[in-house]
Amino acid sequence: MTELLDLPLIAITPPVVRSWYAKALLGEGGKTSIGQSYRFLRAVMNSAKRDGAIMINPCQIPGAGTDKAKERGIATPGQIVDLVESITPRYRAAVLLAAWCGLRRGEVCGLRTADVDLVDGVVWVRKNRVELLESPKKYDKDPKTDAGRRPVSVPPHVMPYLRDHMKEWAGRDRFFVGKDGQPMRGNAVYQAFVRARVKVGVDVSYHDLRHTGQTLAASAGATLADLKKRLGHASAAASLRYLHAVEGRDKEVADQLSKLAAHGNAAKLPKTIIVKH
Template sequence: MAKKGGRRRFGMVRQLPSKRWQASFIGPNNKRQYAPNTFRTKTDADRWLVGVEADISRGAWLDDKLGRQPFGEYADAYLRDNPDVGDRWEETCRRNMRLHMVELLELPLIAITPPVVRSWYAKALAGKGGKTSIGQSYRFLRAVMNAAKRDRAITNNPCQIPGAGSDKAKERGIASPAQVAEVVEAITPRYRAAVLLAAWCGLRRGEICALRTEDVDLVNGVVWVRKNRVELLESPRKYDKDPKTDAGLRDVAIPPHVLPYLVEHMREWAGKDRFFVGKDGRPMRGNAVYQAFVRARDRVGLAVSFHDLRHTGQTLAASTGATLADLKKRLGHASAAAALRYLHVVEGRDRELASQLSELAARGSAVKLPKTIVVKH
C-alpha cells in the first residue's frame, strides 16, 4: 500500500492507455510479478497489492504464472538446469516421461493433486512398464514437484503415496573365489583383468573402462581410480567424468594373486593411453565388457551380474575383518549406508568364527587376550 506523502512500500501500480490500472511487485523469487488482470480504479489495484503482501508475509504466496506452467515444460527445465542431474539420470527421466508420464505432461503444475498422482501411479503399475522404471518415474515426479514447491508454484508436494518409488537395496548374489576363478578362465583373455578388478578391487564397470595405463601401478601394486566412463543408451556420446564425490577418487591396493593377470594384460592388451581398449584400439566399451562377462558366466553356470562381482569382493573383504571405514575407502563410498550394503555374513563364516572361539577357550590363558578391544564400525 502507498504511504501518504511518500513512496510506495510494496509493489507498483500504473495506469495503462486503456485507463485501467495494472499492479505488479517483486516476488520472493526476485522476479516481477503482475496481477492476473487489470483494475478499474487505483484503489482496487492497491487493495490487491495489500492482499499479496499479506500472503508473502505469512508464506502463503504462490507464483500463479509458474503454477499454470505445464508439468512437461517445467520438468524439462528442471532436467536442463539442475547441476545435480547427471546425463544418465537425465536420459532415464526423459525416457520415462515418454513412456510412463504422458498424461501428466500437459497438466499445469497446480492441477497435479494427490488424487491425480494416485490415479496416475495406479494405472502405471497396472500397465506394461516395469516396476523399476515406474519407481524411477515416481521419484522423478516427486523431485520435480519439490522444486515447484520451492519455487512457490504449488503449496504442497502432491506425491504422498507411502512407500511409492522407494529404492530398496536388493540382496545381490555372491560368487565364491572359486567361481570368480572359473569365470576368469572361461572369459575371453582380454577381459580377464576387468573381471578381477571388479571382484577383488571393487571397481565399477565405468571406472574400469576409464582407467588410463598410468593409473595401474604394477610396481607398487596399486590402481588409481580417477574417472568414470559414461556411455548413454540413446546417444552416441561417450566420455570420462569425475566421480560424484571426492570419496570416488581413491587408490586401491591390488591383491597379490591378481597382479600377474594385470601384468599380462599390460603386456598383451593395454593401449598406449588406455589400460582397456577394444580390438580397434579405441576405449573399451562397457557393454563389450558386460557381454563378454555374460557369455563366460553362462558358460560356467553362475547367476550373478557384473556389478555383483564388486559386491562379492567387498563381502569377502568384510569376512577377513575389514572395517566399515576400510570398505568405504576401497569402494569409493561417501556414506556409511552405501558401504553397509556390502556387509553380509559369508556362508560358512559364522561356523569358522565359532571354531575360532573354541580354540580360544581351549587355550584358556588370559594372556592370549588383547589388552584392549577395538570396536570396528
C-alpha cells in the first residue's frame, strides 16, 4: 500500500486500486492483512467522497476486503453428553450452560448464585466476567447492550446439574468459584474443556458450544426473535422483531431442547454423578 501513499487523492483511480490489489495478492503478504488494508483504503476514500474531495470511491473491486468468518463447529447432543461425562465435575455446569443455553464464557464466569433460579428453571445474565491477557486485572462489567442482560430458560434435563453444582461447588455469592473460593477463571474453564475435548475427540472450541446452543435451539423450533432474545444479540435492524417475541416462548424452546437431547440418545442421557475434586 506504500505505493499509494504519495499519490494525490484524485490520482487514486479504480484502475490504480485494481493494479495495487492485484500486485498485493501476488506478493508475500497474507490475505487477511491485504483485506484489512483494502478496507482501510475504502474507508479513507469514503470520507474523501463525503468531504467532496473526490467524486467516486475508487475501491470498486467486487468481494475485495470481505472478511469471511471461519465456519464454527457444532457439537451433537451425544457429543455434549460425552464432554460432560469426561470433564472434571466442577466444570460440567459450565459446559451445559454454554451448549444448551448459549451463554458466553464471560457470562458463565460472571454468574452470581442469586442469578440461578432453581425453582423456575431460569438463569439471569446480568454481568460479564472480563480477564485481560496483558494484565492480571479481572473484573465484572455490564453486558454491552440491554439485550445482553436477559433471563434464559434452562432445559429441564440440565436442571439436575445446576442443582448439584449449587450444592457441591457454588460459592456463597458466585455460582462458579475455583478450589480457592475465588471467582472461577475463564482460563480454568477453557483448560478443563480442552482436556475433555481431547479425551472425547470432538473438534469444537468452548465458544463453539454457544454456536451449538443457537443451532440446537433453532432445531427445536426457535424463531429468529427467540434466538436473539435467548442469546442476547441486539441490532438496530432486528429491534422490531423483538416486539413480536411471544412471552413464554423461551420456556417452550427450553422444553423442546430437552426433547431434542432425549431423541435418539436415550441410552446416553446425562446422568447426575457427584464426584468431588
